[in-house]
Amino acid sequence: MLVDTATSSRVDGGFSPLQPVLLAAEGLRKSYGPVQAVKELNLYLRAGEALALCGENGAGKSTIFKILAGEVVPDAGRMTVAGGEYRPVSASSAVASGVSMVHQEFNILPHVSVAENVFLGRMQEFSRFGKIDWTRLYSAAETLLKRLGINADPRSEMRRLSPSTQKMIELARALSTNPRVLLLDEITASLDHDDAETLHRLMDELRAQGVGIIYVSHRLQEIFRSCTTVEVMKDGAYVTTRPAAELDEDQLSALMVGRDLADWKRPERVVPTSPMLEVRGLCGPGFNDVSLSVRKGQIVALAGLAGSGADEIIEALFGARAVTSGEILLEGKAFSGASIADAIAAGIAMVPKERAVEGLIDTQSIRFNIALACLPKNARGPFVDGGCEAEQAKLGMDMFRIKARSSADLVRSLSGGNKQKVLLAKWFLTDPRLMLLNNPTRGVDIGVKFEIYDLMLKLSGEKNLAILMASEDMAEVIRLSDTVVTIRHGRVSGVFEGDAITETNLINAML
Amino acid sequence: MSQNTTTSGATPAALSIESLRTYFPLLVLVIVCIGFAIFSDQFFSIRNLETVLRQTAVLSIAAMGATFVILMASIDLSVGAVVGLSAVIVAYFMQSIGIVAVPSGLLVGAVLGTVVGTVYAKLKVPSFIATLGLMVAGHGLMLHITQGRPIMIRDETMRWIGSGTIAGIPAIVLIALVAFAIAYFVQHHTVLGRSIVAVGGGEVVAQRSGIKVERIKITTFALAGLYSGLGGIVLASRMGAGSPTAGSGLELDVIAAVVIGGTPLTGGMGGVAGTMIGALIIAILSNGLNLAGVSSYSQLIIKGLVLIAAVIISIDRKKIGIIK
Numbered sequence: 058m059l060v061d062t063a064t065s066s067r068v069d070g071g072f073s074p075l076q077p078v079l080l081a082a083e084g085l086r087k088s089y090g091p092v093q094a095v096k097e098l099n100l101y102l103r104a105g106e107a108l109a110l111c112g113e114n115g116a117g118k119s120t121i122f123k124i125l126a127g128e129v130v131p132d133a134g135r136m137t138v139a140g141g142e143y144r145p146v147s148a149s150s151a152v153a154s155g156v157s158m159v160h161q162e163f164n165i166l167p168h169v170s171v172a173e174n175v176f177l178g179r180m181q182e183f184s185r186f187g188k189i190d191w192t193r194l195y196s197a198a199e200t201l202l203k204r205l206g207i208n209a210d211p212r213s214e215m216r217r218l219s220p221s222t223q224k225m226i227e228l229a230r231a232l233s234t235n236p237r238v239l240l241l242d243e244i245t246a247s248l249d250h251d252d253a254e255t256l257h258r259l260m261d262e263l264r265a266q267g268v269g270i271i272y273v274s275h276r277l278q279e280i281f282r283s284c285t286t287v288e289v290m291k292d293g294a295y296v297t298t299r300p301a302a303e304l305d306e307d308q309l310s311a312l313m314v315g316r317d318l319a320d321w322k323r324p325e326r327v328v329p330t331s332p333m334l335e336v337r338g339l340c341g342p343g344f345n346d347v348s349l350s351v352r353k354g355q356i357v358a359l360a361g362l363a364g365s366g367a368d369e370i371i372e373a374l375f376g377a378r379a380v381t382s383g384e385i386l387l388e389g390k391a392f393s394g395a396s397i398a399d400a401i402a403a404g405i406a407m408v409p410k411e412r413a414v415e416g417l418i419d420t421q422s423i424r425f426n427i428a429l430a431c432l433p434k435n436a437r438g439p440f441v442d443g444g445c446e447a448e449q450a451k452l453g454m455d456m457f458r459i460k461a462r463s464s465a466d467l468v469r470s471l472s473g474g475n476k477q478k479v480l481l482a483k484w485f486l487t488d489p490r491l492m493l494l495n496n497p498t499r500g501v502d503i504g505v506k507f508e509i510y511d512l513m514l515k516l517s518g519e520k521n522l523a524i525l526m527a528s529e530d531m532a533e534v535i536r537l538s539d540t541v542v543t544i545r546h547g548r549v550s551g552v553f554e555g556d557a558i559t560e561t562n563l564i565n566a567m568l
Numbered sequence: 569m570s571q572n573t574t575t576s577g578a579t580p581a582a583l584s585i586e587s588l589r590t591y592f593p594l595l596v597l598v599i600v601c602i603g604f605a606i607f608s609d610q611f612f613s614i615r616n617l618e619t620v621l622r623q624t625a626v627l628s629i630a631a632m633g634a635t636f637v638i639l640m641a642s643i644d645l646s647v648g649a650v651v652g653l654s655a656v657i658v659a660y661f662m663q664s665i666g667i668v669a670v671p672s673g674l675l676v677g678a679v680l681g682t683v684v685g686t687v688y689a690k691l692k693v694p695s696f697i698a699t700l701g702l703m704v705a706g707h708g709l710m711l712h713i714t715q716g717r718p719i720m721i722r723d724e725t726m727r728w729i730g731s732g733t734i735a736g737i738p739a740i741v742l743i744a745l746v747a748f749a750i751a752y753f754v755q756h757h758t759v760l761g762r763s764i765v766a767v768g769g770g771e772v773v774a775q776r777s778g779i780k781v782e783r784i785k786i787t788t789f790a791l792a793g794l795y796s797g798l799g800g801i802v803l804a805s806r807m808g809a810g811s812p813t814a815g816s817g818l819e820l821d822v823i824a825a826v827v828i829g830g831t832p833l834t835g836g837m838g839g840v841a842g843t844m845i846g847a848l849i850i851a852i853l854s855n856g857l858n859l860a861g862v863s864s865y866s867q868l869i870i871k872g873l874v875l876i877a878a879v880i881i882s883i884d885r886k887k888i889g890i891i892k
Contacts, residue, residue, distance in 0.1 A: 377776060398778040407776070415776045418769030420837040429766055429777045436759045443757065483777075 076103040079269040080125070080143070080156070080238045085134035087120055094120040095131070096293045102238060102269040107260060109272045109280040109301065111313050112290035113530060118273050119161070121290075122242050125271070126158040127151030139237060149178065155237035159227050159244050161273075167216035172198035174215050175230050198229075205229055206255050221249040228256065238269045245274055246363050257283045275363070275529070277306045289313055310531070310560060323510075326518060328355045328539055332389065333523035334491050336374070339383030343369035344547040347383070351491065351523045356513065358538035359527040360563050366547030367527040368410060371493045374525070375407040376400040387491065401430065404490035408480055408497055410527075416480045419469035423461055424450035426468055427483045434487070453482030458508065474505035481509065485516065492516075494526040498533060510537055531560060543567050593829050593845040596878065600849060604856030611859055618738060620848075620855045625744040626651070626803045628847035630818060631825045632751040633681075633795025635843040636788050638826050639755075641768040641835025642688065642695035644789070647796050647822045649706025650680050652815030654800025656710050659719040659810025667725045673801040674794055680706070681793020682786060689785035703819065711812050718809040730805030740802050747798060751840040754791075764788055768835025824871070825850050828878045849874075 080102040087095040095117045102108050110118050123129035125136070127145025136143040138154050145151035151158070165174055175198045176183065183194040198211035207225045209218055218226065224247040231239060245253050260270055260283045272284055280287065281301055289296040289312045296312060304312075334351040344366040351357045359367040372378040374385065376397045385392045387403060394400050400407075409415035417426050428435060428446040435445045450464035457478040461471060468479060481497065497513070498506045514537075516522045528534050534541055541558050543551040543566035551566035604611045630647050637644040654673035661669035680702060687698045713719075721727065732739050755761040763784045766774035775781050799818075804810050823833075829846025831838025853874060857867045 396778075396780075397776065398780065401778040409776055414770070415772050418766060418773050418836060420769045421765060425762070425765070429762070429773075429779075432759055432762055433778065439758050439760065441757055441759055441762060 076105055077139075078102070078137075079104045079106075080136070080138050080271075082121075082125065082136045083134060085121070085124060085136075086132045087124060087129065088132055094293050095124070098134075098290070098293070098295050100271075100288060100295075102271060104237075104267040104269055105264045106286055107264055107270040107272055107284040108286045108288055109274070109284040110288055110290065111273075111280070111309060112296075113313055113532070116290045116313075117293035118290060119242065120293075122158060122240050122271075122273065125151070125156060125238075126240055127156070152234050152236070155235075156240065157231035157234050157236035157238070158240035159224075159231050159242065161243040161246065163220070163223060163247070164227060165215050165223055167214075169215060170212055171202075171209050171215055171218070171226055172211035174226050175201065175211070175233055177230060179233075201229055201233055202226075205232065205259060219249070220247050221252045224248055225252050225255070228259075232259075232263075236268065238271070239263065240271050242273045243275065245276060245279060253279075277309055280309070281306070307560065323514065323536055326514075329353050329521065333387065334374075334525065335384075335386040335389070337384040337386070339370070339373065339380060339385065341369065341373050341378060341380045341383075343378075344373070344544075347544075347547075347549055349525075349542050349549065349552075351525050353521045353523050354517050355539045356517055356524045356526065356537055357540045357542060358534040359525065359542050359544055360531070360534045361527075361529075361544035361567055363529060365544045365567065367544045368495060369547070370544070371407065371495050371525070371527050374400075374491075375405060375493055377407070398433070401487060402433065404488070405493065406430070406484040406487050406489035406491070407493040408484050408495060410495040410499065412476060412480055412499070417468050417476060417483075419476075420467065422465045422467055423454065423459065423471075423479050424464035426479055427453045427464070427486060430483050430487050449486050453479070453486050456485075457482045457512065474501040477501045477505065477509070481512070485512075490523065492522055492524045494524060494528075496528050496530070497526060498528075498530065506533075513537065531563065534558075534563065535560060590830065592881065593842050593849065593878075596828070597845050597849050597852070600852055600856065604852065604859065608856070608859040611856060616855070616859070620851055621741045621744075622738050622806070623855060624847050624851040625738075625740040626799050626806070627818070627821055627825060627851060628744050628844055629747045629802060630796050630799035631822045631829075631843045631847050632747055632840055633792030633799075634819075634822045635751070635826050635829075635831055635838075635840045636755070636764055637695070637792045638823070638831050638833060639768045639835050639838065640764050640785065640788050641771075641833075642785070642788075643823070643833065644699045644792055645696065645819050646680070646684060646699040646702035646706060647792075647799075648815040648818035648820075649703045649710070650677050650793055650796035650815075651800040651803055651818055652710050652811075652813070653680070653706050653713075654797040655804035655807070655814045656713050656719065656800075656810035656812070658801055658804050659721050660713055662721055662723050662726060663719065666723050670726070670801055673804070674797040677793040677795070677797020677800065678790050679793070681790040681796070684793075685786035685789025688789065689782040695789075707816065710814070714810060714812040716812050718807075718811040720809050721804060726805050727808055729802075730808060740806060743798070743802060747795065748840065748844055751795075755839050760784070760787060760791075765836060765839075768837075770836070821850055824875045828875060 078101050082098065082100040085095055085098045098121065110121065112118050120129065124131045127148050127150050130146065138156065143154055145154060145156070166177065172194050173180070176194065180189060183190050183197070195211045202209055202211065207229055209222050209226060215223060224244060228244065244256065248256060263270060272280065274280060284301050286298060287301050287304060287309060288298045291313065329352060331353050332350060333353045336347060336349050339347040347370055349357065359370060361367040369378055373380050376394050376399055392403055394403055424446060427450050431449060435442045453459070454461070454464055459475050459478045459482065461475065468476060471479065484492065498509050513524060517524050535558055538558065539554070541553045541563060542549055543563055545567055553562055610616050630651050634644050634647055654676050657676050658669050658673040661672050684698050684702050687693050688695045729739050734742060763774065763779045766777065766779055767781055767784050771781060800815065803814055807814065825846035826843050827833065828849055829838065829842030829844070831842060853871060854867060857870060
């Protein structure tokens with residue numbers, strides 16, 4: 058069924074059907090514990106095609122990439138490259154089959170030379186009896202970089218390059234193996250404007266040479282600039298494949314969000330007028346002259362592209378990041394807390410973005426984690442009131458409907474959605490006046506997403522909780538917020554309310 | 569909905585393995601005891617059990633402090649040296665002021681712990697290096713104070729602590745039990761205990777939860793020093809002297825006891841109850857092997873293998889990506 062739709066729509070769209078299928082993946086499936094990251098996905102990439110893999114966070118794009126690049130073995134499914142069976146067991150076996158990937162994260166050795174980074178894992182090609190022929194290595198790197206139009210000295214130490222150039226070196230590494238299939242995961246997120254141009258030019262050249270490219274990016278206009286085909290995924294499943302020329306940005310985002318989220322409507326409500334948070338001219342590393350306000354019971358979203366400075370603003374308000382100048386007022390009174398403990402004592406809570414690193418201790422129980430932020434509240438002198446902790450854990454598990462046998466279950470035994478609920482419970486139970494949420498539904502299923510939205514609305518409505526949220530999920534920002542503040546290069550670039558909150562308005566202000 | 573059913577379907581198996589791992593050290597202890605009881609009829613005599621418990625005392629006291637350090641995902645190599653220094657200093661002052669010299673051992677431990685903790689937390693020297701330095705310097709300091717000869721303890725009260733009993737139970741065993749009870753209470757019922765586990769489980773999480781991480785690190789090393797100081801006092805009372813080599817090599821037994829007891833070197837889980845069992849396993853292993861007539865050379869080999877085997881069986885390799 059799926060195969061038919063995929064092929065037919067492509068032929069209908071007038072895509073050179075003569076080009077052979079370069080990479081085919083059929084019936085791919087992968088689960089992590091109870092979470093199905095990818096369910097029954099088919100994907101066909103033709104020579105000279107640039108296919109954009111689109112979907113919201115958590116749609117399964119990165120799992121697909123990891124499977125294609127040999128880093129993750131699928132539970133089921135079959136793959137071929139240029140007609141031959143393709144069953145990679147490691148990144149190097151994928152490269153040997155002609156599939157190379159550039160990761161979203163940085164994969165570099167900062168303390169060795171650019172040339173060694175380019176030919177990482179292939180140094181034996183430049184050695185004789187184990188001794189490296191440096192002259193040959195450097196000249197090979199120099200030739201390659203020149204050909205790709207990357208401006209970097211192969212002899213210089215990697216860490217001396219800008220992040221953008223470092224990313225381009227990773228691209229050079231992937232291209233040095235002359236791949237037939239190139240996988241690019243959010244590469245432009247780390248690239249500056251000039252390097253992004255170079256990348257798109259290279260993509261065009263590679264396509265002309267018959268290389269197939271699979272491209273993931275949140276920046277939709279890039280997809281229309283460089284990709285020929287769009288494949289949309291949602292919650293780990295295939296949605297549709299269309300020629301890029303048949304779609305515009307609005308249609309594509311509607312496909313990505315899907316009907317589910319469009320159906321979810323925020324109830325009409327009236328927000329009280331008494332102020333909770335007032336920020337005036339806040340400056341610090343990563344943001345500049347930021348002014349905004351949040352009223353009691355109001356949900357305000359900071360919207361910006363990755364790296365816009367929204368994360369930093371949220372962290373600064375929580376005392377987790379230095380502020381160089383500016384004023385923060387809570388209910389009209391100046392707040393001058395310098396530490397996180399001060400912020401918590403003043404009734405501020407923050408749900409961080411990186412759940413695993415900043416949010417939860419997965420070697421400990423649900424109860425331990427929920428009680429952690431309430432530690433000062435539960436303390437009787439140096440001792441902890443265990444009864445209070447147990448009550449909080451019970452309340453949190455009920456309120457957020459956390460699925461576990463008991464509050465003694467270890468956090469690491471939970472699914473991603475339940476972990477996120479524990480994290481939210483941990484901070485909501487500190488009884489904050491101001492809740493800072495950084496991507497509160499990152500990596501959770503759509504069902505849990507709605508539960509979280511409902512809870513946010515309930516708490517802001519019933520408890521008059523002021524919520525300031527940063528989110529990279531555009532649909533979430535549009536549907537949940539009373540007010541949206543867009544952030545660009547660390548500065549406020551627009552404030553939108555009511556009907557003015559539209560995707561086009563926000564994107565224009567964010568870019 | 570489907571997620572719900574899969575979760576409830578998958579968890580019972582996970583529970584049984586998870587809980588088995590928790591009780592694994594206890595299981596080993598029982599097996600080791602049964603094994604030695606078969607090999608030697610002296611093993612389960614009252615006299616021998618008393619010997620075992622006496623032998624466990626110093627190790628278990630020092631291991632209580634080390635458990636907190638390892639729970640915090642740091643390491644303390646200076647345990648042996650601080651125990652030894654405490655023993656030597658108590659013996660040294662006892663020559664002139666008698667039994668009132670006892671608290672000097674605790675003071676030495678707490679001060680050294682605070683210093684090494686500050687070097688670690690504030691100057692950002694890895695705990696491995698900071699405590700390695702203290703270990704080397706500490707042994708040198710001991711040689712200075714003793715001039716290479718044991719300082720004899722003649723104080724009657726001190727000698728009684730080392731060999732006397734209360735209601736049939738050796739005094740040092742009672743001290744070890746009280747030390748354990750306090751450690752257990754600190755771990756489970758105090759803000760400090762929660763914070764130590766949080767720092768070990770995820771330093772950034774702890775910091776983001778409002779815990780003052782540096783302060784916790786220093787306090788934990790001070791607490792560990794205090795326990796080592798107490799261990800030194802007990803060691804001095806048992807030996808009746810402050811020996812220039814007292815406590816040397818103890819840190820390795822201590823780390824083995826903590827790890828066998830179920831606290832991984834990566835911290836964040838486990839605790840003092842497991843360590844108590846780990847310490848008993850190590851003491852019983854030496855005692856039983858002695859009774860069974862195994863040479864002290866072979867005993868070292870067996871102890872090393874037991875340490876590695878305990879970790880192989882008790883960790884869940886599926887959840888570990890990169891190990892260093």
